[in-house]
Amino acid sequence: MAELTVIGGGLAGCEAALMAARLGVEVRLLEMKPQHYTPAHRSPHLAELVCSNSLRSAQPTSAVGLLKLEMALMGSAVIAAARRTAVGAGKALAVDRQRFAQCMDQMVRRQPNIARLTRRVDRLPRQGLTIVATGPLTTDELAAELARITGSQHLHFYDAIAPIVTRESVDMAHAFWQDRYADPPPPGGEADYLNCPLSQEEFAAFHQALTSAEQVPLHPFESPRFFEGCLPIEVMAARGEKTLLFGPMKPVGLTDPRTGRRPFAVLQLRREDGQGRLMNLVGFQTKLTHSAQRRVFRLIPALARAEFVRLGSIHRNTFLDAPRVLTPDLRLAAAPHLMIAGQLSGVEGYVESAAMGLLCGLNAARILAGLPTTLPPPTTATGGLLAHLGNRQTKDFQPSNVNFGLLAPLEERLPKRQRGRAYARRAIADFISWLEAAGLTPAEDPPPL
Numbered sequence: 128m129a130e131l132t133v134i135g136g137g138l139a140g141c142e143a144a145l146m147a148a149r150l151g152v153e154v155r156l157l158e159m160k161p162q163h164y165t166p167a168h169r170s171p172h173l174a175e176l177v178c179s180n181s182l183r184s185a186q187p188t189s190a191v192g193l194l195k196l197e198m199a200l201m202g203s204a205v206i207a208a209a210r211r212t213a214v215g216a217g218k219a220l221a222v223d224r225q226r227f228a229q230c231m232d233q234m235v236r237r238q239p240n241i242a243r244l245t246r247r248v249d250r251l252p253r254q255g256l257t258i259v260a261t262g263p264l265t266t267d268e269l270a271a272e273l274a275r276i277t278g279s280q281h282l283h284f285y286d287a288i289a290p291i292v293t294r295e296s297v298d299m300a301h302a303f304w305q306d307r308y309a310d311p312p313p314p315g316g317e318a319d320y321l322n323c324p325l326s327q328e329e330f331a332a333f334h335q336a337l338t339s340a341e342q343v344p345l346h347p348f349e350s351p352r353f354f355e356g357c358l359p360i361e362v363m364a365a366r367g368e369k370t371l372l373f374g375p376m377k378p379v380g381l382t383d384p385r386t387g388r389r390p391f392a393v394l395q396l397r398r399e400d401g402q403g404r405l406m407n408l409v410g411f412q413t414k415l416t417h418s419a420q421r422r423v424f425r426l427i428p429a430l431a432r433a434e435f436v437r438l439g440s441i442h443r444n445t446f447l448d449a450p451r452v453l454t455p456d457l458r459l460a461a462a463p464h465l466m467i468a469g470q471l472s473g474v475e476g477y478v479e480s481a482a483m484g485l486l487c488g489l490n491a492a493r494i495l496a497g498l499p500t501t502l503p504p505p506t507t508a509t510g511g512l513l514a515h516l517g518n519r520q521t522k523d524f525q526p527s528n529v530n531f532g533l534l535a536p537l538e539e540r541l542p543k544r545q546r547g548r549a550y551a552r553r554a555i556a557d558f559i560s561w562l563e564a565a566g567l568t569p570a571e572d573p574p575p576l
Contacts, residue, residue, distance in 0.1 A: 131258040131491050132157065134248050134269075136173040138205050138477055138483030139469025140260035143230050145204045148240035148489030152495055156235065159247035163266040164265035172228035173235055173243075173313025174205070182209055182478050185220040187555075188547035190529045191478055194508035195220065196551075198224060200483055201489070202570035204234050205481040208307035208394050226295065251276070251465060258487050260468040262480075263444040269518065270445055276461050280528060281448035288440045288475075288525045289411040291399050292422060296434035297321065302396075307380035320397055321406060323429035324383045325376075330375055333392075333426045334371065337364045340419035343440070359414045361440055388534040394427055400520060405436060405532045413439040434543065436530040448524050449516040456490050456500035457516070466491060475514050482529075488536060489565075501565045507537040507554045552576045 133144045136360045143238030144156045169175070170329035186192040209229040212222045235241055249268035251259065261269055275281045296503040304318040304458050305311045312318050324331060331335070336420035338361060363370045376392045383390045413420060417438045447453065449472055452460055457472055459465045468487040469480035486509065490500040511533035518524070527533065531550050541549055555573045562569055 130255070131154065131495060132252065132255060133260060134251075134257065134260060134468070135260035135264045136160065136235075137260060137469060137485075138174050138176075138231075138481040139262070140258070141174045141235055141445055141490070142203065142205050142257045142481045142484035143468050143488035144259060145234060145238060146485050147324055147492045148238045149202065150489070150496075151242060151491035152492045154241045156241055156243045157246045157248055158243065159245065161562050162245055165262075168314065170225070170228055172225075172232045173229035174208070175228050176222070176224045176477065181221065182220045183476070184218055186218050186547075187429075187551045188512075188533050190508055190534075190547075190550075191476075191555055193551050194482055194529045195202060195465060196555065197503070197509050197572060198478075198485055198569055200555075200558060200562060200569045200573065201485055202234075202565070203485055204231065205478075208234065208524075221554065239419075241380045242247060244484045251462075253275055256466070256491055257286070258466045258468050258484075258491060260469060260484055260487075261445075263470045264445070265471060273447065275451040276465075277460060278449060282445075283446055283448065288437070288527075289408045289413075289540065290424065290435055290439045291405050291437040291527075291532065292396070292433040292435055293408050294321075294404055294406050296430075297396065298321070298429050298431060298433055301428035301431075303384050304351040305381055309380075310312055311382065311384060315472045317403075320395045320409075322383075322390075322420075323396065323427050324378070324385075325392040325393040325394070325427060327391045328375075329426070329428060330372075330392040331368075331422070332526050334364055334368050336423045336426055337361050337415075340418075340423050342414045342538075343416055356366045358412075358437075361410050361413060361415060394429075398520070400518065400532070402536065404536060407441070411439055414441055415439070429506070434533040437527055444475075444526065445469060446473050446526050448472055450519045450521065450524055453516060455502060455517055456512065457487055468525065473524065473526050474512055475528045479512055479529055482512065486513075488569075501561070503561045504557050507561070509558070510534070547574055 130153045131147050132155045133140050134157050144154045148154050151160050157484050175479045187196045194497055208227055209220055209222050212226040212230055214223055242323050251272045253470055302323050303323055304321055306318045306320055337376050363374055372392055378390045378393045381393055395409045397405040399407045420438050457466050466487045468484040474483055493500055505514045508529050512529055513529050515533050537549055
């Protein structure tokens with residue numbers, strides 16, 4: 128029987144191991160607990176949820192709800208365990224964390240094709256198919272191994288994530304295209320940057336709201352000593368009103384066509400994808416709460432009705448520069464016997480990490496059976512995450528939660544309230560077709576949409 132090694136017993140590692148084992152692969156699951164713990168972990172069980180007991184929306188018309196549905200169609204152990212241990216949380220899927228970890232632990236223990244070994248891994252194997260799913264707090268020794276293989280410039284230890292909005296939600300009556308110190312483009316033309324100007328009064332109101340807004344508290348395993356190169360926008364603002372005017376909101380080299388003069392302050396937006404449907408708020412990495420981000424950033428006139436597809440954050444996280452070092456099927460280009468799953472691959476969030484583990488487990492089994500790897504289409508939530516990991520258009524790759532902006536665009540333009548259902552209907556049909564083409568039977572019937 129073919130053998131697979133999985134390093135890491137978090138959600139992604141367990142999902143990968145269980146999927147491969149169900150497909151007839153003999154799996155060695157290496158997890159360092161309970162002999163060793165990261166600063167964030169306390170439970171001896173596998174698949175420990177650390178930061179939250181909510182796996183976010185269960186509505187299939189939301190991007191993360193759609194991702195859960197796709198995972199369930201693949202027979203996801205994480206979704207099955209979450210459903211068994213769910214607690215009331217409205218439209219969200221929240222779990223009893225202790226019972227969830229126990230349930231996942233039992234699934235692994237009862238799977239005859241999995242041998243769980245308690246072992247800390249500091250060196251990656253030079254041969255033999257291996258899935259690395261060591262999570263956002265990968266040990267220094269293993270991180271050094273990854274840096275050796277990929278190049279240290281492709282391994283990152285802190286997320287510095289700025290929000291992303293849809294381009295169509297930007298009010299162009301309060302925005303203009305121009306690159307700094309360049310001539311404005313001709314009417315109807317575009318530059319690399321879309322500028323959102325603020326008057327002195329607008330900036331003063333924005334600054335006051337920014338410096339008084341609620342922030343997400345640091346986890347015990349995170350350091351408050353941020354890198355100067357990726358300071359939260361609110362930390363810069365707290366140093367004085369002029370700090371932002373000499374930093375990410377500096378107006379120099381720009382001319383507002385409405386006035387013919389340099390604006391008092393400017394937020395610049397940059398394309399996040401090749402089609403230009405998503406725009407990144409340049410330099411606006413933040414520790415504000417999600418509700419505070421929406422409220423404060425919409426004080427910028429051009430963003431008054433902005434649709435946020437990703438909100439900002441800064442936190443401790445080990446991840447790879449996926450577009451530069453991973454192949455489309457999540458193998459290291461420099462070491463194809465190593466597959467990368469979970470947050471280490473460059474996705475953000477428990478559900479997204481588990482989805483990448485599920486996909487790695489499937490393709491590992493195919494590789495060991497001598498079959499080609501298979502990937503879901505970009506019209507699906509899982510395929511959208513893969514598209515993000517392979518997006519070479521982004522100049523500074525950062526992890527992302529699943530969002531509809533990552534999926535291939537819909538063929539017809541629809542009102543916002545109708546888009547989620549349209550995305551979901553298309554995705555489920557395409558996902559089931561992909562599963563069947565890969566020789567898999569959907570594990571359950573999808574709900575009516």
